[in-house]
Amino acid sequence: MATPKYRRIVLKLSGEALMGDQSFGIAPDIIQYVADEIRSVTAMGVEVAVVVGGGNIFRGIAASSYNMDRASADHMGMLATVINSLALQDAMEQKGVVTRVQTAISMHEVAEPYILRRAVRHLEKGRVVIFAAGTGNPYFTTDTAAVLRGQEVHAEILLKATKVSGLYTADPVVHSDAELIPEISYMEVLERQLRVMDMTAISLAMDNDLPLVVFNLSDAGSMKRIVCGETVGSLIRN
Template sequence: MPLPKFRKILLKLSGEALMGDQGFGIEPRMIQYVADEIRSITDLGIQVAVVVGGGNIFRGIAASSFNMDRTSADHMGMLATVINSLALQDALEKKGVQTRVQSAISMHELAEPYILRRAIRHLEKGRVVIFAAGTGNPYFTTDTAAVLRAQEIHAEILLKATKVNGLYTSDPQLDKKAEFIKNISYMKVLEKQLKVMDMTAISLAMDNKLPLIIFDMNQAGSMKNIVCGEEVGSRIS
């Protein structure tokens, strides 16, 4: 068995990653697949934290464009991430992976409150910790929440799961001339305004020198290959 190169990672999953080929919601086969991929790295003894988006259920920034108050829309988006987090927790625990959901919005009947020391203790005990409800504040995306939580738990790297195999100069599904980018600096991402993560998240990662890897979640084994040191996807550092 290959030896892992990292001791602690944070995985950022978009809500869309859980809906598979559906246009909405959670696709059971897909969430089982994601749980299997996460288990493949917890089996290596790596501490794993996860931040899940909510775009498969509700996207606050999109709703605000239809004259909904942005704060209300973002709070609804945070609740969508809690739904996804509970679904992922259930899928992981059915595969024997102890999992805890910590929410930035208090909802004691459903999830633990976000307490940093408790989260670190869970990770040390080999549990997967899913951080739900973003930062708990409107106007901040789950990308920013992922970088923030990664910094707080002292994750060595942030893995951003997408539907493409890395970073491109433009959207490869729309532009056939889009060029693949293997390695890039934070500043170049900001200058070119590449839409891989929001600019606040990239800036926060840059300020704290948190390396990011963008990879295709649909390629089975990608996460395991990354944590074992293989060059997969695109690296921002």
């Protein structure tokens, strides 16, 4: 068995990644696939925390453009992340992986409240912890929540799962000559305004020296290869 390079990681999973070929909602085969990918990493003894978005169900910033109050829209988006988190928890536990969902908004009947020391204890016991409801505050994205939680639990690296193989010099869908950027600094990402994450998340990761890998979720085994120290996707660090 390969030896993992990292002991504790945070996976940022967008809501859109759970849609598959659908235009809305959760694709059962995709969420089972994601659960298998996470299980392959936990099987090596790596502690895994997950932050899930809610864009496949409701996106607050989009709704606010239709004259909905931004705070109300963002709170609805947070609830969407809870739905995705509970679905992922169910898929994980069907595969024998003990999982806990912690939410930044109290809803005791369906999930634990976010308590840092309890989250760390779960990780130490080998449980996957899914952080739902973002930071619990409007105007902050789940990207920022992923960096924040990563810092709080002392994760060694943040993995951002996307639909592309990493950062490119241009949009690879539009520009066939776009080249993959294997490694780049956070400052360059900010200067070039590369939209891998929102600027708040990038700045927070840079200030706290948290490395980030952007990779294609659909490449089976990519998470495991990253955790084992292989070069996959694009690495962003100071």
